[in-house]
Amino acid sequence: MPLDTHADVPDEALLTLFANGDGAAAQALTHRFTPVVMAHAFRLLGDRAEAEDVAQETMLRLWKIAPEWRRGEAKVTTWLYRVVANLATDRLRKRGRGADGHGPALDDVPEPVDGAMSAEERLQTQARADALQGALDKLPERQRQAVVLRHIEGLGNPEIAEVMAISTEAVESLTARGKRSLSAALAGRRDELGYGDD
Amino acid sequence: MRHWPGDETNWGMGMTEMNDKHDLDDFFQAAQSAQAPASEALMARVMQDALAVQAENAAPAGVPSRGGRTGVFTGLFAALGGWPAMAGLGTAAVAGLWIGFSPALGLGDAVNTALGVQSTDTLFGDYATGYDFAFEEGDAG
Numbered sequence: 001m002p003l004d005t006h007a008d009v010p011d012e013a014l015l016t017l018f019a020n021g022d023g024a025a026a027q028a029l030t031h032r033f034t035p036v037v038m039a040h041a042f043r044l045l046g047d048r049a050e051a052e053d054v055a056q057e058t059m060l061r062l063w064k065i066a067p068e069w070r071r072g073e074a075k076v077t078t079w080l081y082r083v084v085a086n087l088a089t090d091r092l093r094k095r096g097r098g099a100d101g102h103g104p105a106l107d108d109v110p111e112p113v114d115g116a117m118s119a120e121e122r123l124q125t126q127a128r129a130d131a132l133q134g135a136l137d138k139l140p141e142r143q144r145q146a147v148v149l150r151h152i153e154g155l156g157n158p159e160i161a162e163v164m165a166i167s168t169e170a171v172e173s174l175t176a177r178g179k180r181s182l183s184a185a186l187a188g189r190r191d192e193l194g195y196g197d198d
Numbered sequence: 199m200r201h202w203p204g205d206e207t208n209w210g211m212g213m214t215e216m217n218d219k220h221d222l223d224d225f226f227q228a229a230q231s232a233q234a235p236a237s238e239a240l241m242a243r244v245m246q247d248a249l250a251v252q253a254e255n256a257a258p259a260g261v262p263s264r265g266g267r268t269g270v271f272t273g274l275f276a277a278l279g280g281w282p283a284m285a286g287l288g289t290a291a292v293a294g295l296w297i298g299f300s301p302a303l304g305l306g307d308a309v310n311t312a313l314g315v316q317s318t319d320t321l322f323g324d325y326a327t328g329y330d331f332a333f334e335e336g337d338a339g
Contacts, residue, residue: 018252021256023249023252026248026249027245027248029248030245030248031241034244035235038235038236039233039234043234051234052240055244056240056244056247060244063247063251064251066251067255125228125231125232126228126232128224128228128232129228129229129231129232131225132228132229151222151226152230179222182225183222186225190221
C-alpha cells in the first residue's frame with residue numbers, strides 16, 4: 001500500500017487540497033482516515049460488512065463536504081466519529097438491537113496487528129477483544145459509543161461531548177454506567193481468557 | 199512470563215469488588231491491539247468515490263457531464279457558456295445582419311445634415327436617376 005506522501009500536512013489543509021482537485025490529497029486522506037473510520041464503525045456495529053459500508057459512506061460524506069469545510073470549527077476526526085455514530089445508529093435501529101446476543105461472527109473477529117506478539121499471545125488478545133466486543137454490543141448505544149470513544153479510541157471527555165452533542169457530565173455518566181455493565185459482563189470470563197494462568 | 203497490568207490488584211479481591219478501571223483496562227488494551235483493518239477492497243472503493251467527487255466538482259456548472267460527448271465543439275459550447283450564451287449570440291447575429299442591410303437609411307439624415315443638404319430625395323434621387331440611366335444604356339447596348 002502506498003505511503004501517505006502528505007504525512008506532515010494537517011488534516012484541514014489536506015481537505016482544502018482535495019477540494020481543489022489534488023489527487024494525492026485524496027489518496028492521503030483515504031489512507032489517513034479510512035482505517036480510523038473502519039475501526040470505529042466495527043466497534044459500534046460488531047459486523048465487518050456493515051462497518052465497511054458505514055466507513056465508505058462516511059468517507060463519501062467527507063469528500064462531498066470538503067469544498068464547504070470551515071476551518072477551525074471542528075477537528076476532522078471529531079466530525080468523522082460523529083458521522084460514523086449517526087450512520088451506525090441508523091443501522092442498529094434498522095436491524096433491531098440485541099437480536100443475536102452471541103457477539104461478533106467468527107469472520108468478524110478483529111485481527112491483532114502487533115507483529116511482536118507470539119501466536120499464543122495474538123490468540124489471547126483476539127479472544128479478549130472478542131469478549132469485550134460481545135459485551136459492548138449488549139450496551140445501550142450511547143453508553144457503548146461513549147465507552148469506545150473514551151477507552152479504546154482514547155478521546156478526552158470534552159471531545160466526546162462534542163462528538164455526541166452532550167455535556168461532559170453526561171459523557172462521564174454514560175462511561176461510568178457503561179463500564180459498570182461491562183465489568184459485570186466480563187468478570188466471570190477472566191479465567192477462560194487467560195487472566196488467571198500467569 | 200507474561201504480565202498483564204492489573205493482575206496483582208485484581209486477584210486479591212472478590213469479583214464483585216473488583217475495581218472497574220483495572221479489570222476493564224486489560225480488555226481495552228486488547229481491543230486497542232486488535233483492530234478491524236480496512237481491507238484493500240474498501241480502500242479502493244473509498245478512493246474511487248474520492249476521485250468521482252473530485253471529477254464532479256471539476257465539471258463546469260450547468261453542463262451535465264455525459265459520457266462519450268466530448269469533442270472540440272462540445273468543449274467550445276461549454277466554454278462559451280452553454281445555451282444561454284448561444285441565445286445571446288443568436289440575437290446579436292440577427293441584429294448585426296439587420297444593421298448590415300440597412301446602413302443608408304440610418305446614416306442618410308445625419309450625412310445630409312452634415313453636408314447641408316435639405317432633402318434626402320435629392321441625393322437619393324440623383325443616385326436613382328443615374329442607376330436608371332445606366333441600366334437603360336446597358337439595355338440599349
